[in-house]
Amino acid sequence: MPITVIIPTLLGSLTNQQQRIAIEGVKVSEVIERMEQQYPGIRAKLIFDGNAYRFINIYVNDNDIRLRDGLATSLQDGDIVTILPAAAGN
């Protein structure tokens, strides 16, 4: 069973407006690399210099990957990866 990735509206233009993508991968970084192959340009919206952007939240199921192993967080079949731009400002 693959991983389900939930895509925010903001990135819908890169995924043909698909809000849920089924993809294989054993780590968050691998899932993002595979998404990049299918939807070029998406990686650059999420990662800079090997780290997730500060104002992009990525969760595995209900857990913020910052509190786990970041992009190296491991995944199991059926996990849900949610990408959610942080609501922030000054």
Add this chain to the structure above:
Amino acid sequence: MLTIHAKLVEAMITQALNDHPVEACGIIAGPAGSNWPLRLIPMRNAAQSDNLFRFDPQQQLQVWKEMSARCEEPVVIYHSHTSSQAYPRRSDVELATEPQAHYVIIPTQHLYQAEIRSFRIADQMVIEERVRIVQHYQPELELQMVA
């Protein structure tokens, strides 16, 4: 134009004054596509700062999931400015991600009074809009309101 119930405005201002000098923040959810702000949800400011807000990431996930399940969207995204006028600053513009939302700013410094202002922010552009504060919604909407 943002049309919003007076009770929701009062709740935002009260939260902003209570949290001052830390920036207060939150959303008002409403049925997707309706443009009616109904359900006010104060958010924890993870930054706990007087010049920055960031929704607590864990709370944001839960609230966004709940909105999705209820076919809602953030009609209003609000925060306070505690020492400057109620106009979007640089990061407010750079980090805005909901082009359909009304971005409301509540000034809490005496100098600027407690007059809220509302903006649309999309593609790094800011457009101020009129705020119409009403005392009543249609009854079926008012029943769904949480202020």
